Amino acid sequence: MALLTDKYELTMLAAALHDGTADRRTTFELFARRLPEGRRYGVVAGTARFVESLPQFTFDDDALGMLAEFLDQATLAYLASYRFGGDVDGYPEGELYFAGSPVLSVHGTFAECVILETLALSIFNHDSAIASAAARMVSAAEGRPLIEMGSRRTHEQAAVASARAAYLAGFTGTSNLAAQRRYGVPTMGTSAHAFTLLHTTEDGPDELAAFRSQVAALGVGTTLLVDTYDITAGVANAVAAAGPDLGAVRIDSGDLGVLVRQVRAQLDGLGATGTKIVVSSDLDEFAIAALRAEPVDSFGVGTSLVTGSGAPTAGMVYKLVEVDGVPVEKRSSHKESHGGRKQAHRLAKPSGTIVEEVVHPAGERPAAEGDLVARPLAVPLVRSGKPVADLVLADARERVGAGLHSLPWHGLKLSRGEPAIPTRMVPLRRG
């Protein structure tokens, strides 16, 4: 696990151990300089995976052997006994975030904090990108169930984290079995064209035989895939095989809006009025929104979910902001950082609609303004290396729902636009 790290973190560590700066007390903050282009909000995801990874972030003998190629003995000795012993605060998982939101703050010695950079960023950049895209799909579906089925379009382990992030953001379940085992995400399944094609003999295709077989093995509640050959014949075969109590049919190609209406009418005409219609086939939040007026019962989403629907990474960075109590910041053009340890409050109207994110120097809570309610955003996650928060996926899922509910109306628009609320950076008072 600890080798999921960029080489320069360990060479920097070596230099800092060498010159005595490794023990300086530091704060690193993880944040996105901006939301992906045109996005109106982001959803924090990865917090639990990050906290749970900390105890496994250790260097075994094998790893140390490899590192001995370029690290000195003092650095190797430090790594051999490495355990993160600092503190972490952060936005709870499922919270909305905006440009500059200090999503995670890591406090400890330079040595113990710097080497977490790559792992922390990998987890948050991936999981938040997926959860942020998923939340847009959830809001586009307006309550209809979404099934995550994108495992095959992304790295096999990213697939598991994607399924978790989608569920966190409000998807109903996933096709990925490892996500059920690892995170308790409900799994769902339909059928594939291969199963229908398998029932081909020298006499030709036999869709009815395939459907009868599936129903015999899995019951009438199963979902039959009706578009391998001709959809109208497929629906007829499906009801012939399962009867009018058939659970669902799935359509995975074609002009879904038109097909769904036809299939609904055909099912109803056959008495299968309770049979649901699942659609899939390159759906994203825009395609889902376009199908809102159609009799779709649930959506299967693959590629666009696991690729963040155009924003496959959240673009978060992990920056040193304080050293021994002194704020630090770089001045590179377009990559300025804001020095000093920060906290954030989100301001909302009494109705609950949010109006502004205020990021301010730690301890300097913004003054109340009018009847706005200021809610602090960070919670303690780790103290002296030990997890202190109850990181429950169901809570994160509820938090996403509450967050979407708190957005002003334009914040839920799918079109490209400005962030739903502005971020106000309260500058440090220079002493």
Next chain:
Amino acid sequence: MALLTDKYELTMLAAALHDGTADRRTTFELFARRLPEGRRYGVVAGTARFVESLPQFTFDDDALGMLAEFLDQATLAYLASYRFGGDVDGYPEGELYFAGSPVLSVHGTFAECVILETLALSIFNHDSAIASAAARMVSAAEGRPLIEMGSRRTHEQAAVASARAAYLAGFTGTSNLAAQRRYGVPTMGTSAHAFTLLHTTEDGPDELAAFRSQVAALGVGTTLLVDTYDITAGVANAVAAAGPDLGAVRIDSGDLGVLVRQVRAQLDGLGATGTKIVVSSDLDEFAIAALRAEPVDSFGVGTSLVTGSGAPTAGMVYKLVEVDGVPVEKRSSHKESHGGRKQAHRLAKPSGTIVEEVVHPAGERPAAEGDLVARPLAVPLVRSGKPVADLVLADARERVGAGLHSLPWHGLKLSRGEPAIPTRMVPLRRG
């Protein structure tokens, strides 16, 4: 490992075991219906990871316990003893591919082949997307070294596979230490802004102290990051700390073209004529090409590499094409498949420049045309479940180089366009 699977594969398996079709002899083919929009070629990657994963694709007691929630005893018994025992043929890793190229062909019973779908697609869709983007960057860099440093922008395990795919496509190395351990990819490192910022005291920043420390620990051959504060002062401090034999400076922000020329002149003026310049900062193949005329010595590439530079997944599918010797294909609109087991030859002029990809029914080698040379593309990868090919990363790397060399001139253009060569699908002769 075996739970990195979509649920429907196992329910289809259950139904096929139930009705006796599970033992039918099948061929599944893995291919891309089209290249990502505007791309002129793709690079096959993932072959070795897939073949190496086969022996680990087994179901342990824990997994079977979870699967017992929805699978019958016969299916569980099948999975308990599952080992892939079929054959696999495929394009060697690093080979170019085009629309319809049968990149992988998996032969065996329906049962043993169908459940590999998700894993195979995850690996090929991820790794090929990264390698295909990386190859464009390599060709844009025209021989100058590229370092992969995108681990932090993608899932932590996808990062390791990305580093491997980038190296396969011709990158010089990676920052990812796990990629060195797992795949022998050379690792490289520079320094981060955090190290310079760390050397801040109550008296203010001290870049020179940071550089002196890094040189003391890592030698004058190290790479100093000069853009934390002011680049001109940074370069002066760098040469003051390391002397004119400094290995390299890195610039990570600003207008790189202008800065690189200034820094080169400044370094030369200070006598550091051998000091290299490394640039990074949101580089992609277009930015790399735009810097070709500048005195850049190497490129660090992050986000755009690990996100496939706009095409984060290769869009490959895994389709059943033959059952007990009978070709099968679906007829869904826009998702037609071509039935029957296929092979491919690539036609080239005597000069080596390729002109066409011919995908034809297995065993029906296309007739020679004029002086064109037809090269068969697939090689045996697995026989009766055992790997039979020597899958060496260095060979794949050479293959990418040869493939790029074989493209017609317009195939290397970075702009959006048609595939470099057309794919000709030779239809089955219907009996």
